[in-house]
Amino acid sequence: MTDYVIRVVQPEEHRAAHTVFRGTLHVRPSTDGDWSEREPSYELGRTWGAFRDEEMVGSAQSWSSALVVPGGEVVPTALVSRVGVRADHTRRGVLSGLMRAQLDALTEPLATLRASEGAIYGRFGYGVASRYRQVRIRRARARFRPEVPTGRGVRLVSFDQAQELLPTIYNRLASSGRPGWVQRPAHWWAGVRLRMDSYPSPVMVAVHAGEDCDDGYAVYTVRRGDFADPDAKTVLHLADLVTLSTEGWAGLWRYLLSVDLVTEVVAGGRPMDEPLEQLFTDRRALSTERINDETWLRIVDVPAALAARRFGLLGADTEESVVLEVRDSILPENAGSYRIGAEQTERVSEPADLVLDVDALGELYLGDVTPTALAQAGRLAAPNPNALPVADRLFAVSSAPWCGTDF
Numbered sequence: 001m002t003d004y005v006i007r008v009v010q011p012e013e014h015r016a017a018h019t020v021f022r023g024t025l026h027v028r029p030s031t032d033g034d035w036s037e038r039e040p041s042y043e044l045g046r047t048w049g050a051f052r053d054e055e056m057v058g059s060a061q062s063w064s065s066a067l068v069v070p071g072g073e074v075v076p077t078a079l080v081s082r083v084g085v086r087a088d089h090t091r092r093g094v095l096s097g098l099m100r101a102q103l104d105a106l107t108e109p110l111a112t113l114r115a116s117e118g119a120i121y122g123r124f125g126y127g128v129a130s131r132y133r134q135v136r137i138r139r140a141r142a143r144f145r146p147e148v149p150t151g152r153g154v155r156l157v158s159f160d161q162a163q164e165l166l167p168t169i170y171n172r173l174a175s176s177g178r179p180g181w182v183q184r185p186a187h188w189w190a191g192v193r194l195r196m197d198s199y200p201s202p203v204m205v206a207v208h209a210g211e212d213c214d215d216g217y218a219v220y221t222v223r224r225g226d227f228a229d230p231d232a233k234t235v236l237h238l239a240d241l242v243t244l245s246t247e248g249w250a251g252l253w254r255y256l257l258s259v260d261l262v263t264e265v266v267a268g269g270r271p272m273d274e275p276l277e278q279l280f281t282d283r284r285a286l287s288t289e290r291i292n293d294e295t296w297l298r299i300v301d302v303p304a305a306l307a308a309r310r311f312g313l314l315g316a317d318t319e320e321s322v323v324l325e326v327r328d329s330i331l332p333e334n335a336g337s338y339r340i341g342a343e344q345t346e347r348v349s350e351p352a353d354l355v356l357d358v359d360a361l362g363e364l365y366l367g368d369v370t371p372t373a374l375a376q377a378g379r380l381a382a383p384n385p386n387a388l389p390v391a392d393r394l395f396a397v398s399s400a401p402w403c404g405t406d407f
């Protein structure tokens with residue numbers, strides 16, 4: 001590793017970083033046309049490169065964004081992305097150097113990423129803070145229960161027409177308070193368009209009109225089967241579904257399952273607590289194909305992150321508190337004990353009730369998993385076992401954390 005230089009790359013090196021990253025994912029370099037649209041997605045001073053003999057062989061970048069934490073506060077957060085090390089330089093500590101440099105430099109209290117593989121990022125203090133499920137719905141069996149709201153009406157708009165509408169609806173979702181929502185940088189939307197432009201079938205946008213304004217949308221494409229073959233499948237792939245009302249949610253699902261010639265709807269990235277089975281007279285119309293890790297969360301500044309989050313949201317006793325000892329070998333200023341309660345959180349010098357690493361704290365932070373579950377798996381030690389049910393109450397949240405944004 002001593003042979004490598006790790007430093008922030010200059011703007012004129014962003015394209016090289018992009019090419020290195022794409023190569024690690026086995027994707028060709030961007031064309032000149034594509035690059036002119038992707039270049040703005042490299043924020044100044046936020047891309048790290050690893051150089052060997054002045055040649056870039058690895059990189060990692062981040063975007064400045066924000067994330068909703070339990071209690072509704074929107075906390076500045078780095079969206080870490082485009083991490084890769086060229087295949088002829090792997091397993092020599094290059095990623096470790098990039099991750100450490102990046103973490104040392106971040107000014108946001110939180111960092112989040114999507115992992116290509118599950119075994120990479122825990123060692124850098126990232127933990128899985130939200131999950132999603134992918135469902136497949138067989139249209140012929142999916143009859144809606146009569147009590148499911150009908151919705152107010154759905155219209156199709158072109159993807160270009162929707163450029164302002166989609167971010168407006170998406171941004172209003174932040175105030176719903178569901179933990180895990182992230183601010184999508186402006187260039188995120190441009191990136192989606194670029195990706196979708198390469199699809200063989202058109203990108204469709206369905207918008208639900210609420211009582212006062214549009215309050216939901218669905219973005220999808222349809223992959224056609226051979227219509228003459230009775231066994232062939234034509235599958236509607238849902239890419240993004242955002243709703244701000246029950247009517248909008250039910251209306252859009254009714255719409256998606258009404259599209260002619262479609263035999264199945266496949267929806268990835270859906271919240272774990274979305275009550276889709278409740279829509280149908282036959283709940284087996286739907287199957288869960290996968291449950292995946294979604295938000296990998298790194299608590300970069302533990303005192304700030306704990307202060308931003310509310311505890312005891314489901315009604316813990318205001319007198320209740322626990323002392324957590326947090327271990328963090330990469331950012332040692334985080335290491336220490338914190339008293340956590342419904343009223344306030346503070347750093348203390350007291351014996352710990354519970355002890356855990358910072359990646360495990362990341363898993364607890366949005367409420368996806370309970371302290372008791374982590375203790376059962378040995379990822380949290382409980383010198384005071386009576387503190388476990390108290391900690392469970394303090395960390396509990398009412399909606400499953402969910403992000404719904406890939407980056």
Ligand SMILES: CC(=O)SCCNC(=O)CCNC(=O)[C@H](O)C(C)(C)COP(=O)(O)OP(=O)(O)OC[C@H]1O[C@@H](n2cnc3c(N)ncnc32)[C@H](O)[C@@H]1OP(=O)(O)O
Nearest residue numbers: 024081082083084085090091092093094095096113116119
């Ligand atoms: C947020 C994102 O962008 S996700 C996309 C991540 N990028 C990719 O998946 C592209 C393909 N892969 C790569 O580019 C590289 O293999 C990387 C970035 C995953 C790893 O880079 P490397 O420089 O090889 O990692 P490095 O040598 O620093 O390894 C650090 C530790 O992680 C381990 N590790 C690295 N990659 C992996 C892996 N894929 N699976 C399991 N363990 C791994 C190493 O064994 C090492 O373990 P140790 O600390 O116990 O010795």
